[in-house]
Amino acid sequence: MRTSSTYHALGLLGLTVPSLAGVAACSAPKADAITIKTDSKLQKIDGFGFSQAFTRAAEFQAADPQLSKAALDLFFDKKNGAGFSIIRNWIPSSSNYTIEPNSPGSPSSTPQYRWDGWDEGQVWFTKQARSYGVKTIYADAWSAPGFMKTSGDEAKPGFLCGTPGHECASGDWRQAYADYLVQYVEFYKKEGIDITHLGFLNEPDFKPSYSNMQISDNASEAIDFIPILRKTVDHARLDVSLTCCDATGWDKQAEYTKALVAAGMQRDLDVITSHMYSSDATYPLDTILPTWISEAGVETSSGRFVPTWYSTGNVNEGLAWAIKIAKGLVDANLNAYLFWEGFEINQQQSASHLLDTTGPDQKTILPSGIFYAFSMFSRFIRPDAYRVAIEGTDKLADVITAAFQNTDKSVIVVFTNTGAANQSTEILVPPHQAGSSAKAWLTDNDHKIEKTPVEQTRTNGHSSIKVDIPAHSVVTVKFA
Ligand SMILES: *[C@@H]1O[C@H](CO)[C@@H](O)[C@H](O)[C@H]1NC(C)=O
Numbered sequence: 001m002r003t004s005s006t007y008h009a010l011g012l013l014g015l016t017v018p019s020l021a022g023v024a025a026c027s028a029p030k031a032d033a034i035t036i037k038t039d040s041k042l043q044k045i046d047g048f049g050f051s052q053a054f055t056r057a058a059e060f061q062a063a064d065p066q067l068s069k070a071a072l073d074l075f076f077d078k079k080n081g082a083g084f085s086i087i088r089n090w091i092p093s094s095s096n097y098t099i100e101p102n103s104p105g106s107p108s109s110t111p112q113y114r115w116d117g118w119d120e121g122q123v124w125f126t127k128q129a130r131s132y133g134v135k136t137i138y139a140d141a142w143s144a145p146g147f148m149k150t151s152g153d154e155a156k157p158g159f160l161c162g163t164p165g166h167e168c169a170s171g172d173w174r175q176a177y178a179d180y181l182v183q184y185v186e187f188y189k190k191e192g193i194d195i196t197h198l199g200f201l202n203e204p205d206f207k208p209s210y211s212n213m214q215i216s217d218n219a220s221e222a223i224d225f226i227p228i229l230r231k232t233v234d235h236a237r238l239d240v241s242l243t244c245c246d247a248t249g250w251d252k253q254a255e256y257t258k259a260l261v262a263a264g265m266q267r268d269l270d271v272i273t274s275h276m277y278s279s280d281a282t283y284p285l286d287t288i289l290p291t292w293i294s295e296a297g298v299e300t301s302s303g304r305f306v307p308t309w310y311s312t313g314n315v316n317e318g319l320a321w322a323i324k325i326a327k328g329l330v331d332a333n334l335n336a337y338l339f340w341e342g343f344e345i346n347q348q349q350s351a352s353h354l355l356d357t358t359g360p361d362q363k364t365i366l367p368s369g370i371f372y373a374f375s376m377f378s379r380f381i382r383p384d385a386y387r388v389a390i391e392g393t394d395k396l397a398d399v400i401t402a403a404f405q406n407t408d409k410s411v412i413v414v415f416t417n418t419g420a421a422n423q424s425t426e427i428l429v430p431p432h433q434a435g436s437s438a439k440a441w442l443t444d445n446d447h448k449i450e451k452t453p454v455e456q457t458r459t460n461g462h463s464s465i466k467v468d469i470p471a472h473s474v475v476t477v478k479f480a
């Protein structure tokens with residue numbers, strides 16, 4: 001595979017500073033060096049991820065084994081791939097795939113569940129992800145089964161029957177919906193898979209012609225249903241985190257979150273989830289719960305799938321996404337960032353997936369620029385890392401700087417240079433990393449996660465390193 005051999009070659013390039021051991025010095029560090037405050041703990045990082053929903057997992061599973069293996073390595077390998085750590089599956093409500101295709105007649109009748117052990121390839125896909133060490137499995141429903149909704153159709157806008165103001169002749173289906181969601185988790189358990197996060201809504205502020213379910217702007221239906229779902233999950237003794245509400249955009253999710261928090265929902269919920277189509281994550285939400293961008297993508301009208309890193313700055317290019325992720329982490333305190341789809345075969349009319357195929361018979365993987373943008377964060381910032389504060393970055397014009405400490409104590413600094421000027425910076429070696437090595441990786445138009453030189457310097461007795469941050473690039477530095 002073209003891509004994997006490229007990856008292996010990259011490891012040979014560049015320079016490592018083997019030892020930065022230094023005597024502790026009392027003199028002041030150089031004024032314009034960046035200081036990483038490893039003793040500050042900002043938000044915890046849950047991870048980075050994507051989905052293979054809407055039958056894309058089945059497509060992945062059915063692909064030529066060599067091709068699917070190459071894609072899996074690119075997604076999940078922590079050394080040479082993106083090291084993604086979260087996947088988001090959909091809980092299908094369409095009659096073809098749902099675990100409850102038919103109404104049992106009334107909410108109190110025994111439901112007729114079915115399970116094919118396949119779930120459109122999502123069982124296979126989840127097992128593959130887990131084999132690479134992925135632990136965070138988010139299962140999200142786009143809609144309740146149609147017969148539980150005011151519209152009677154899973155693909156037609158409607159509310160869950162029994163929520164405030166939404167009475168149905170067929171009865172109150174709230175408990176039945178909670179039971180159905182728990183049953184889905186139980187089916188996965190049977191396959192040896194622990195679903196860790198469960199959602200009951202997807203874009204409830206949007207009315208497409210496919211699976212969807214609505215809530216009001218004041219989230220009253222969610223506020224009514226969440227305690228029922230919490231109780232049902234707890235009663236089944238499942239260790240599952242509950243999410244809400246996967247709104248179309250951050251501003252909408254901010255509105256829902258305000259209502260959820262005011263209604264005491266932080267007790268029953270575990271994660272606030274949002275998409276970014278109608279607005280990006282650019283400010284923190286007012287909640288004690290972790291916040292995720294649980295789905296992000298590119299409108300079809302905004303451009304095709306391209307391998308481009310930077311040309312015009314359009315949203316189908318890589319750098320545009322490095323900027324979204326960096327701002328999300330720094331300005332919105334995001335705990336996780338998930339793209340929409342991962343792997344698709346010959347679907348370049350859309351830019352909302354990370355890997356496509358090319359070449360004769362579509363047998364070669366083609367990563368998007370966006371794939372590399374995610375990789376510059378996701379390979380290095382591992383689950384349960386904390387973002388930490390940094391000082392002295394003000395001289396770096398047009399560079400977004402984000403620093404993290406992993407659980408193994410390694411320190412990561414990601415520089416996203418949004419500007420047209422080359423920059424260079426000096427970073428003081430974090431005190432407890434004295435004696436460790438520093439490495440740096442570069443992605444721009446000419447480099448794809450390539451090692452880039454790190455120059456060791458000493459200023460006033462302090463160990464520091466110097467790295468170049470080329471125009472329109474991302475440079476990730478690791479002290480380990
Ligand atoms: C569901 O199955 C029907 C008949 O097999 C098929 O025509 C339709 O395309 C399927 N729908 C989806 C969403 O796959």
Ligand SMILES: *[C@@H]1O[C@H](CO)[C@@H](O)[C@H](O)[C@H]1NC(C)=O
Binds near residue numbers: 165217218219220
């Ligand atoms: C929430 O909004 C809906 C729709 O506008 C309204 O009917 C309902 O009364 C509101 N509920 C509360 C508790 O404010």
Ligand SMILES: *[C@@H]1O[C@H](CO)[C@@H](O)[C@H](O)[C@H]1NC(C)=O
Binds near residue numbers: 421422
């Ligand atoms: C940035 O540095 C590169 C590599 O040295 C050089 O080719 C390029 O012209 C520089 N760009 C600017 C805007 O100075």
